[in-house]
Amino acid sequence: DTEVTQTPKHLVMGMTNKKSLKCEQHMGHRAMYWYKQKAKKPPELMFVYSYEKLSINESVPSRFSPECPNSSLLNLHLHALQPEDSALYLCASSPILENTQYFGPGTRLTVL
Amino acid sequence: RKEVEQDPGPFNVPEGATVAFNCTYSNSASQSFFWYRQDCRKEPKLLMSVYSSGNEDGRFTAQLNRASQYISLLIRDSKLSDSATYLCVVNMGTNFGNEKLTFGTGTRLTIIP
Numbered sequence: 288d289t290e291v292t293q294t295p296k297h298l299v300m301g302m303t304n305k306k307s308l309k310c311e312q313h314m315g316h317r318a319m320y321w322y323k324q325k326a327k328k329p330p331e332l333m334f335v336y337s338y339e340k341l342s343i344n345e346s347v348p349s350r351f352s353p354e355c356p357n358s359s360l361l362n363l364h365l366h367a368l369q370p371e372d373s374a375l376y377l378c379a380s381s382p383i384l385e386n387t388q389y390f391g392p393g394t395r396l397t398v399l
Numbered sequence: 400r401k402e403v404e405q406d407p408g409p410f411n412v413p414e415g416a417t418v419a420f421n422c423t424y425s426n427s428a429s430q431s432f433f434w435y436r437q438d439c440r441k442e443p444k445l446l447m448s449v450y451s452s453g454n455e456d457g458r459f460t461a462q463l464n465r466a467s468q469y470i471s472l473l474i475r476d477s478k479l480s481d482s483a484t485y486l487c488v489v490n491m492g493t494n495f496g497n498e499k500l501t502f503g504t505g506t507r508l509t510i511i512p
Binding site for chain 2: 329332
């Protein structure tokens, strides 16, 4: 079963708030990803974790802070966001020796 | 030139028809290729990987032409449930943990009853 779960489904936050997005998979995948998707645009890669270590940061502003506490869990900590950060945030994972990525349902974030 | 280019459509096609999408990519070192579909306000779902030898999965056929840096997707006997945005995706990473999926802008398909 290729299932990646994300919580919360929806999040509304003010520009001074601190919040976190959570992503979980129990498929033994050792690479996990964060993407940002704006309306009518394709997903854009933000971060890649490989074996719980950050391997790619696509020059994402520091107000987004990723964390990978263990091989099943990926967090995205949010602080002092801007209204233009409102988007669908997608998490994905992929198994070892296979570069196919499986996406979670996403968190729809609105920054007021 | 965009890294992955697709015709955005929309493609409005009658049920039962055959429809084809094309995609070009700019990086000749790209390693792997995929088609994903994305329904409105949902996550992308893997439709199929694309291999140089071509591959088929039921009504769907994907082709890769490395020399021309071109990928295609053919849908036969289209169903209403095929209505979605189809994303051409290229992996420009070179090894595990270094994958960088680059998405095309997507092609919007609507199947008309």
